[in-house]
Amino acid sequence: MRRILLLLWLLPALSIAQGTVNVGSKRFTESYILGEIVAGTIRRAGEAHAAHRRGMGNTAIVFAALKNGTVDLYPEYTGTIAFELLGRGRAADLAALNRDLAPLGLGVAVPLGFDNSYALAMLESRAISLGIRTISDLSRHPHLKLAVSQEFLNRRDGWPALRSAYGLPFAPRGLDHGLAYEALAAGRIDVIDVYSTDAKVAKYALRVLADNRGFFPAYEAALLYRLDLPQRFPRTWGALRALEGAIPAERMVSMNAAAELSGATFTAVADGFLATAGAAGPGAMQGRGSLVSMIFAADFWRVTLEHLALVFASLALSVAAGIPLGVWAARAPRCAPWILAAVGLLQTVPSLALLAFLIAAMGRIGAAPAIVALFLYALLPIVRNTVSGLADIPAPLRESAEALGLPGRARLRLIELPLAARAILAGIKTSAVINVGMATIAAFVGAGGYGDRIVAGLAVNDHRLMLAGALPAAALALLIQGGFDWLERRAVPTGLQGRGERTTK
Amino acid sequence: MILLDQVSKTYGTQVALAPTTLEFAAARTAALIGPSGCGKSTLLRMIVGLVRPDSGRVVIETETLTASNLERRRHAIGYVIQEGGLFPHLTAAGNVTLLARHLRRDPGWIGKRLGALAELVGIPRTILERFPGDLSGGQRQRVSLMRALMLDPPVLLLDEPLGALDPVTRYGLQEELKRIFDQLGKTVVLVTHDMSEAAHFGHTLVLLKEGRVLQQGPLADLLERPADRYVSEFIRARRPLAAGA
Numbered sequence A: 001m002r003r004i005l006l007l008l009w010l011l012p013a014l015s016i017a018q019g020t021v022n023v024g025s026k027r028f029t030e031s032y033i034l035g036e037i038v039a040g041t042i043r044r045a046g047e048a049h050a051a052h053r054r055g056m057g058n059t060a061i062v063f064a065a066l067k068n069g070t071v072d073l074y075p076e077y078t079g080t081i082a083f084e085l086l087g088r089g090r091a092a093d094l095a096a097l098n099r100d101l102a103p104l105g106l107g108v109a110v111p112l113g114f115d116n117s118y119a120l121a122m123l124e125s126r127a128i129s130l131g132i133r134t135i136s137d138l139s140r141h142p143h144l145k146l147a148v149s150q151e152f153l154n155r156r157d158g159w160p161a162l163r164s165a166y167g168l169p170f171a172p173r174g175l176d177h178g179l180a181y182e183a184l185a186a187g188r189i190d191v192i193d194v195y196s197t198d199a200k201v202a203k204y205a206l207r208v209l210a211d212n213r214g215f216f217p218a219y220e221a222a223l224l225y226r227l228d229l230p231q232r233f234p235r236t237w238g239a240l241r242a243l244e245g246a247i248p249a250e251r252m253v254s255m256n257a258a259a260e261l262s263g264a265t266f267t268a269v270a271d272g273f274l275a276t277a278g279a280a281g282p283g284a285m286q287g288r289g290s291l292v293s294m295i296f297a298a299d300f301w302r303v304t305l306e307h308l309a310l311v312f313a314s315l316a317l318s319v320a321a322g323i324p325l326g327v328w329a330a331r332a333p334r335c336a337p338w339i340l341a342a343v344g345l346l347q348t349v350p351s352l353a354l355l356a357f358l359i360a361a362m363g364r365i366g367a368a369p370a371i372v373a374l375f376l377y378a379l380l381p382i383v384r385n386t387v388s389g390l391a392d393i394p395a396p397l398r399e400s401a402e403a404l405g406l407p408g409r410a411r412l413r414l415i416e417l418p419l420a421a422r423a424i425l426a427g428i429k430t431s432a433v434i435n436v437g438m439a440t441i442a443a444f445v446g447a448g449g450y451g452d453r454i455v456a457g458l459a460v461n462d463h464r465l466m467l468a469g470a471l472p473a474a475a476l477a478l479l480i481q482g483g484f485d486w487l488e489r490r491a492v493p494t495g496l497q498g499r500g501e502r503t504t505k
Numbered sequence B: 001m002i003l004l005d006q007v008s009k010t011y012g013t014q015v016a017l018a019p020t021t022l023e024f025a026a027a028r029t030a031a032l033i034g035p036s037g038c039g040k041s042t043l044l045r046m047i048v049g050l051v052r053p054d055s056g057r058v059v060i061e062t063e064t065l066t067a068s069n070l071e072r073r074r075h076a077i078g079y080v081i082q083e084g085g086l087f088p089h090l091t092a093a094g095n096v097t098l099l100a101r102h103l104r105r106d107p108g109w110i111g112k113r114l115g116a117l118a119e120l121v122g123i124p125r126t127i128l129e130r131f132p133g134d135l136s137g138g139q140r141q142r143v144s145l146m147r148a149l150m151l152d153p154p155v156l157l158l159d160e161p162l163g164a165l166d167p168v169t170r171y172g173l174q175e176e177l178k179r180i181f182d183q184l185g186k187t188v189v190l191v192t193h194d195m196s197e198a199a200h201f202g203h204t205l206v207l208l209k210e211g212r213v214l215q216q217g218p219l220a221d222l223l224e225r226p227a228d229r230y231v232s233e234f235i236r237a238r239r240p241l242a243a244g245a
Helices: A002-018 A029-045 A059-068 A078-085 A094-104 A124-130 A136-140 A150-154 A159-166 A177-185 A234-241 A249-260 A266-275 A291-295 A300-331 A336-348 A351-362 A367-391 A395-404 A408-445 A451-460 A463-491 B040-047 B070-075 B092-102 B107-121 B125-129 B137-149 B167-184 B195-201 B219-224 B229-236
Strands: A020-026 A049-056 A073-077 A106-109 A118-123 A146-148 A191-195 A206-208 A221-226 B002-011 B014-024 B029-033 B055-060 B077-081 B155-159 B187-191 B204-209 B212-217
Touching: A020 A029, A020 A059, A029 A049, A029 A073, A029 A234, A029 A249, A029 A266, A029 A451, A049 A059, A049 A408, A049 A451, A059 A073, A059 A078, A059 A221, A073 A078, A078 A094, A094 A106, A118 A124, A118 A177, A124 A206, A136 A159, A146 A177, A150 A159, A177 A191, A177 A451, A249 A266, A291 A463, A300 A336, A300 A367, A300 A408, A300 A451, A300 A463, A336 A367, A351 A367, A351 A408, A367 A408, A395 A408, A395 B070, A395 B077, A408 A451, A408 A463, A408 B092, A451 A463, B002 B040, B014 B040, B014 B055, B014 B212, B029 B040, B029 B195, B040 B055, B040 B155, B040 B187, B040 B204, B070 B077, B077 B137, B092 B107, B092 B125, B092 B137, B107 B125, B107 B137, B107 B167, B137 B167, B167 B195, B187 B195, B204 B219, B204 B229, B212 B219, B212 B229, B219 B229
Parallel strands: A020 A049, A020 A073, A146 A191, B029 B187, B029 B204, B077 B155, B155 B187
Antiparallel strands: A073 A221, A106 A221, A118 A191, A118 A206, B002 B014, B002 B055, B204 B212
């Protein structure tokens, strides 16, 4: 029997012995597509598996993942590397960048063949009527409303630098990139930041304003990778190098358009590119399909399992820590307010802020910080219900147990916890259901789950894709609630199932 | 057998019990009586250690009650309260045998003891498989008594054990309890506010008022030689009695 178990334990290890290359990507269409192309190239090389950790929250998160090895490579831009990641004051060529990246164990290579620079854009018709051609021209119209992505607003090489280079009088709002185009088209804002290979530039007939003072440096697309990658997977690396120069700018724009405007999946777009090996035209694209097909797409079981793992791993930790904490608070009434306050305080911390803090504190991204965050959030209902469940035990019962001569731990195990079981289980149920919703934020740190689809949907402004993540999450929450109701009927002692006590006659 | 030596208890500014010395003889039944709030329950709970006296000490069979011997001492005390204090998540049998099982007594012995106790208090064994919520008040009190007697303790403490029962059940149980007490020869201290009940059970009566012992002794003493006007008032506030039943 033991030998069989050992073999079962080893089997998964054997299956991944082939090695996996982890590919990262950021939360916008082009990054998703390039990530899929890289992953597809790796798989076709046949030397290793490829795992695409899609849609990570922002540059800082995916770069942190690269540095600690959670991710082996991801598509990046030379301008971002120079300014944001290395903190250089000026742009640099690949050789210079590599000199600076080498001490971190990283390198940049395989320029893909196109530039994707930041630019400012506005509706062509509006630009004509106001006579605006360049960024400098904007200063003549200080009443215009600007909106830029949060990342651009806060990056060193972003808005602050642009404003001082041109002396611009604006105070732009932060607006998610996936929503900006529609807001511009609806006339709610006047100027937005764009990426030069965005599909929607063509769709909405935008004028990209000329960068007359040459502020925006070149953002050549390339692969940022860990230097040990070519040694670990030489054949794979060779296949990746073949991508050099394989994607001209127009091709990137049409791939972006296929995803955003024609509704093709990122994987389909990437497959189309790889199949035609860079030749013209994306080929036949399947649309993303109906909502039902999006829900039950090929990755359905993977994301479901990821989501369940996140929810239950964190719940198990919360139960293991929360019940003892609740017992402590119930036993020591003077400590109780402090314990409850501390646990309650955790609930008020905004989830993304907590995640960011945990990433820094733990030095890693992925499931680990997500589970810790979910664990902290799940504590309050469990602790509070344990305390109230124990406190609600009538004093005569507690005293009878004491007077019987049962020691403290036996009293807890045999009398108090069983009597408080219903309340405690209700607390666990609450935490589990909350965690199902909370776990969607794990997608921001590459931990997968249903949030993956919600984030992707947000990137391309596709409501159905967002629903394809939100609906299963809601269904899971209901299932879990039902599961706990069933568990309650089995776990709560029969004598307490609410058959009601007969009043004394 | 049980000695309360100058014990007192104050809650904030409220004096629950003024310094009091009381002795309870072995194998006799003492009844603590008095109006509400007179301190009789406090006294009883001091014996089982649920209340720690602010001064003085509790001595049971020449051993002073301390935090370290409390658990062991409690195994030698049976404690029955109003409404029984039965744990609702265990069956009646589970309640009765809880401590014995925790102390890992021989299961065979436990089963036999359970049967003997059921016979003593007059409960059919089938009733024992029910949960307390499904028992009548009288049945609950009998089960509670069984639980208190499980380890055959020399001391039995009862705090208004029949207070929640209807008069008919109460009268019947009073008869039975007296028979059981006499049969077992235990040291019994019983708290009650019912004069007739106290007279029925108690070899000695202890009358308290506002935290002080007004008088103690056999019923005849309190009837014929009341130490205080209040003693007569309290006794006469009940239906007429015959002394020493």
